Amino acid sequence: MTGPALPDLDCRQNVEQFVDQFYQRVLADEQLAPVFLDVAAIDLDEHLPHIKNYWCKLLLGQQGYRRHTMNIHRALHARRPLTQADFERWLSLFRATLDEHYSGPYAEKARRIATAIAANMEQNLPEGTV
Numbered sequence: 001m002t003g004p005a006l007p008d009l010d011c012r013q014n015v016e017q018f019v020d021q022f023y024q025r026v027l028a029d030e031q032l033a034p035v036f037l038d039v040a041a042i043d044l045d046e047h048l049p050h051i052k053n054y055w056c057k058l059l060l061g062q063q064g065y066r067r068h069t070m071n072i073h074r075a076l077h078a079r080r081p082l083t084q085a086d087f088e089r090w091l092s093l094f095r096a097t098l099d100e101h102y103s104g105p106y107a108e109k110a111r112r113i114a115t116a117i118a119a120n121m122e123q124n125l126p127e128g129t130v
């Protein structure tokens with residue numbers, strides 16, 4: 001039952017790989033992919049380094065991300081409301097990526113932080129049409 005131990009998110013290389021694995025799921029997801037690809041029309045070459053720096057800051061304390069994530073999601077929400085179902089889906093893909101590839105204290109930290117930030121973000125978006 002127990003295979004070889006999964007790696008932890010304890011260095012930049014693993015965090016970057018995790019973000020790539022998470023985005024493979026997000027960008028293949030019927031519900032979320034259009035928000036990234038059509039509404040925000042992200043340029044992956046710009047977007048992914050921001051996300052990697054963001055998680056390296058939160059998990060490893062590395063400086064490098066200095067942008068206002070909440071304002072960015074507020075602007076997105078104004079164009080296409082981010083619903084409770086969207087947050088549930090985002091978190092379920094995040095957790096599934098962790099479960100499949102990582103384990104250890106940093107992976108658990110990522111799980112806790114993502115859960116808390118998603119809840120906070122959802123609460124702090126203005127009520128809309130949803």
Ligand code: HEM
Pocket residue numbers: 032035036040042047050051054067068069072073076082083086087090113114117118121
């Ligand atoms: C409903 C759930 C979510 C959706 C659909 C979503 C979607 C997006 C999209 C489309 C962008 C690109 C926006 C743009 O460049 O115009 C973005 C950026 C970002 N998101 Fe989310 N997001 C969600 C939740 C979260 C959560 C919970 C976190 C953190 C735990 C997060 C962290 C980020 C970060 C760090 C960026 C980069 C912002 C930057 O450019 O610096 N997102 N998100």
